[in-house]
Amino acid sequence: MNLRWMFLLLLGSASPTFAAGIDIEIEIPQIDVAEYHRPYVAAWIEDDARALKAQVFVWYQQRATKEGEGTKWLPDMRQWWRRGGRELKVPVDGVTGATRPPGRHAVHLDATSAPLLTLAPGNYRLVVEAAREVGGREVLDIAFVWPPTRTETTRVSGQHEISAIALELIP
Amino acid sequence: MKLALKLCALAVIATLPLPASAHKMWIMPSASVLAPGQWVTVDAAVSNDIFHFNHVPLRLDNLVVTAPDGSALSAANAHVGKLRSVFDVELTQPGTYRIAIVNDGLMASWQEDGKPKRWRGTAATFAREVRSDAEGLEVTQTQGRVETFVTAGAPNDTAIKASGRGLELVPVTHPNDAYAGESSRFTLQLDGKPAADVELTIIAGGTRYRDRQNEMVLKSGAQGAIDVTWPAAGMYWLEASISTDAGVTAPATKRRASYVATVEVLPQ
Numbered sequence A: 001m002n003l004r005w006m007f008l009l010l011l012g013s014a015s016p017t018f019a020a021g022i023d024i025e026i027e028i029p030q031i032d033v034a035e036y037h038r039p040y041v042a043a044w045i046e047d048d049a050r051a052l053k054a055q056v057f058v059w060y061q062q063r064a065t066k067e068g069e070g071t072k073w074l075p076d077m078r079q080w081w082r083r084g085g086r087e088l089k090v091p092v093d094g095v096t097g098a099t100r101p102p103g104r105h106a107v108h109l110d111a112t113s114a115p116l117l118t119l120a121p122g123n124y125r126l127v128v129e130a131a132r133e134v135g136g137r138e139v140l141d142i143a144f145v146w147p148p149t150r151t152e153t154t155r156v157s158g159q160h161e162i163s164a165i166a167l168e169l170i171p
Numbered sequence B: 001m002k003l004a005l006k007l008c009a010l011a012v013i014a015t016l017p018l019p020a021s022a023h024k025m026w027i028m029p030s031a032s033v034l035a036p037g038q039w040v041t042v043d044a045a046v047s048n049d050i051f052h053f054n055h056v057p058l059r060l061d062n063l064v065v066t067a068p069d070g071s072a073l074s075a076a077n078a079h080v081g082k083l084r085s086v087f088d089v090e091l092t093q094p095g096t097y098r099i100a101i102v103n104d105g106l107m108a109s110w111q112e113d114g115k116p117k118r119w120r121g122t123a124a125t126f127a128r129e130v131r132s133d134a135e136g137l138e139v140t141q142t143q144g145r146v147e148t149f150v151t152a153g154a155p156n157d158t159a160i161k162a163s164g165r166g167l168e169l170v171p172v173t174h175p176n177d178a179y180a181g182e183s184s185r186f187t188l189q190l191d192g193k194p195a196a197d198v199e200l201t202i203i204a205g206g207t208r209y210r211d212r213q214n215e216m217v218l219k220s221g222a223q224g225a226i227d228v229t230w231p232a233a234g235m236y237w238l239e240a241s242i243s244t245d246a247g248v249t250a251p252a253t254k255r256r257a258s259y260v261a262t263v264e265v266l267p268q
Helices: A003-014 A070-076 A079-084 B002-015 B123-129
Strands: A023-027 A040-045 A053-060 A102-111 A122-131 A137-146 A152-159 A164-171 B023-031 B041-049 B063-066 B076-080 B085-090 B095-114 B116-120 B135-152 B166-172 B183-191 B199-204 B215-218 B227-231 B236-242 B254-265
Touching: A023 A122, A040 A070, A040 A079, A040 A102, A040 A164, A053 A102, A053 B095, A053 B183, A070 B116, A122 A164, A137 A152, A152 B085, B002 B041, B023 B135, B023 B236, B023 B254, B041 B135, B116 B123, B135 B166, B166 B254, B183 B236, B183 B254, B199 B227, B215 B227
Parallel strands: B135 B254
Antiparallel strands: A023 A102, A023 A164, A040 A053, A040 A122, A122 A137, A152 A164, B023 B041, B041 B085, B063 B095, B076 B085, B095 B116, B095 B135, B166 B183, B183 B227, B199 B215, B199 B236, B236 B254
């Protein structure tokens, strides 16, 4: 077990806030290349039929540059685009935001508010996709059952564009 | 003697490769899945190798660009070069665009002073340019559609509905929803009706870099249905053609209808 994640788990369990819901952690790797751009990252929840049930977050370049609008590159997150990105009118409050630097980032979904509030009991997958300009693309996913009966953490390591993702279910 | 000559000529024709199998026509977009408000640039050529420019450009005279709302768009920056044609399309509307070169003409052959004559044109110019009492006159209607599909934002199917003219591969699975390892369904139609038992040839791009065409040949079912399972991501060339005397109007007595599409298959 990766020490860093063990530490995070301990930290998580010692945390005073036990809000029912889902805690998501994503670690963006430090990549040593001459031309580095922060990756576009999207996370969503899909069901067994791979239908998108909830947009969790979409991080992309918010400003236009001389290369055009930041939204131009959203389709590079191909799975996300296909599963629902192409239907999403961005920006969306609470979902879309600026790109993040390398490091660990946490997102909490509360059971008492959207999208979990309306998520029907069943089998789902959290999918996280990262696409980096002049870099690569990677998709990771974690299966889970909603609603949870006990606190449970699952983590999956990536290869290139995502170091790891972790999903903690809090009943 | 004359009959013998004719037979001889027929034999020669029979051994000649069909134009469609010798040179491949295609239109290829720079991308098929985009965000709204972007541009695509499109190449159009006739070549031996799939998606390499090594023969002649595809003429843009009969270019038809259909916007997601069904309206006709004009292409920008059209250019016909020595080996390819190029044009740009701005995807201002969200939805699916159909980019097609649609030909519908006549081809005539006859004998004049003992020599074979050939003519190509349209129904409008035929009466002016070809004598209807020419010796051994044979008139063939040639219908061709060379097309591709591009989607900005969420796909829709207004532009990709069957035109009802000639041979068409009508998408059932959206053509911009093609992914490696998955299968796409199409319906082959002639004049808007199912075309059964017609072969569709599918070749992945990049033939220059391999020793074999590796073509897939699929036959349409009773209702014209064809299911294609995409082996890998990439640009694919799809081609079908038929010769028929169905739905032929004078002066033509035969019809040759061909269809080509370029479909981009994305990785999972």
